[in-house]
Amino acid sequence: MLLLAFDTATPAVTAALHDTDSGETLATADAVDARRHGELLLPAVDRVLREAGVGKEQLGAVVVGVGPGPYTGLRVGLVTAAALGHALGIPVHGVCTLDGIAHAARSAGLTGPFTAATDARRKEVYWARYDASGARVDGPAVDRPAELPEGLGDLPAVGAGAVLYPETFRALVPGMPEHQSAAALAAFAAAELAAGRELLAPTPLYLRRPDAEVPKNYKTVLPA
Known part of the structure; x- marks a missing residue:
């Protein structure tokens, strides 16, 4: 099965295509830019699919980082995952972003x-x-x-x-990954699924209120 994985819960905008049969990561795209999640994610997804020579219709599932992370960046990945899953009729799995970083660190020794x-x-x-x-x-x-x-x-x-x-x-620990890697996220998800363990629902782990909030005692002004 082909897993498309991506995460926008941190300054990293990262996407990867993983083959669960071979255990190989077929393509990756990574960038670190805390202000351009919305601009960078879909081009990154297109890039990994083109590099691997895979069409969207060949995907078996989507894996998305669910945070914790700031509201604005995190929702970009979650909304994209939901849209792809719905359009393609495939499951969408959530993974804690910190679990992806931890998996990458263990893979690094x-x-x-x-x-x-x-x-x-x-x-x-x-x-x-x-x-x-x-x-x-x-x-x-x-x-x-x-x-x-x-x-x-x-x-x-x-x-x-x-x-x-x-x-x-x-x-x-010096020399360890600082940012999320969709390749590690996908590998973690593949291992969990192979072991028969359920992944998280694709819903956000915000852990606190958004940075931007409607002011208290806000008054709606209607035209006369």
Whole structure:
């Protein structure tokens, strides 16, 4: 089965095509630009399909990162996934974005318990904790670095959120992925499906209210 995976929950706009039969990633497209998710995602999807020589009608499922992430960027991926799934009549699976980063880190050689963290803005981080097998055991959650659970900052840490706050994530692991990779997201999803485990619903993990909100006591002005 061909899995099309993408994620827009972080500054990375990333897409990949994965073949579950061979276990191979057939094509990838990655860019880091926190302000252009809407412009970059569909061209990235088209690029991986063209590179692999695959038509949309050949896809078996869509895998999308569900965050946690800021509202504006995250919804781009989720809406696109829902539209593709509906148009093609194929299932859409959600994966926690931090799980994709954790899978990439383990594939890069990280062992033992660790933490993955991304930038949540507002001087906060999204984080999750993983055991030695790579299974998520705590989170996802959002906190100020100084308010993380006791002992979390002593674990090996990966991700752009950890890079931003080295005084908190004191065991930052050098050379590990900082941003999401759709290739890792797809590989994680394929492994979970092969093991008979259910993935998440394609609904957003915001963990907090959007940055932009309607002001309180807002008055609607109607024409006379």
